[in-house]
Amino acid sequence: MNARDDAALNRPSHAPALWRDLRRFTDARVGLGRAGTAVPTAAHLDFQEAHARARDAVWSALDVPALAAAIGLPVTLVHSSAPDRRTYLLRPDLGRRLADGVTLPHAPGSVALVVADGLCAIGVQRHAPAVLQRLLPMLPLPAGPVVIAEQARVALGDDIAERIGAAAVVVMIGERPGLSTTDSLGLYITWAPRRGRTDAERNCISNVRPGGMGYDDAAAKAAWLLRAAQGLGATGVALKDEMPATALPAP
Structure with a gap:
């Protein structure tokens, strides 16, 4: 991936068509972009929320x-x-x-x-x-x-x-x-x-x-x-x- 692709990937509203198309077929986290050496804040917060939901689901009980x-x-x-x-x-x-x-x-x-x-x-x-x-x-x-x-x-x-x-x-x-x-x-x-x-x-x-x-x-x-x-x-x-x-x- 070149510098131009990197820049595009860091702007969620301008994500390359390749990533937009791939997201149609999977719930997996693909094409998140990056901010420096980490993922963008929005992606990081989304991951934390998903992790918390998974932990809660393990403790869920049947009605x-x-x-x-x-x-x-x-x-x-x-x-x-x-x-x-x-x-x-x-x-x-x-x-x-x-x-x-x-x-x-x-x-x-x-x-x-x-x-x-x-x-x-x-x-x-x-x-x-x-x-x-x-x-x-x-x-x-x-x-x-x-x-x-x-x-x-x-x-x-x-x-x-x-x-x-x-x-x-x-x-x-x-x-x-x-x-x-x-x-x-x-x-x-x-x-x-x-x-x-x-x-x-x-x-x-x-x-x-x-x-x-x-x-x-x-x-x-x-x-x-x-x-x-x-x-x-x-x-x-x-x-x-x-x-x-x-x-x-x-x-």
């Missing part, structure tokens, strides 16, 4: 009554072994197993559906009901109980599904917030779930939100992966996502 009402189906409420948010963040292992005394309905051969707060309850609150409503009619197996789990890690779904007797589990969980989004939902699909399963034994659909993967596409991919897992008898590294691709939407 369980509102979430259950938005789902519109009977739900079972459970809690992990982490008694509070601070313990959950400091002890990931406790978020992977159910609290003592939890009872769950038995539904052998079903798909257990777990809606969990994870690291970003905001994303779950906003997006999980819409994805669930689209996914239910597409399931290749009977739908099991819908379980809302608090202080949950992904692996908590294995513990839940094993007790239900489910053939598979779909965990809809809040993803770790970043500097460009604080409301991202992830879907984790595991065949023959049981305690002790590893992340290599599940498939993940990430960045589900209006600014990422849309609800319809996420539900369709989850249903495709479940059908493929049923035929293969496995998920994770054994199951390759070969679902036919669709055209990308225009920016």
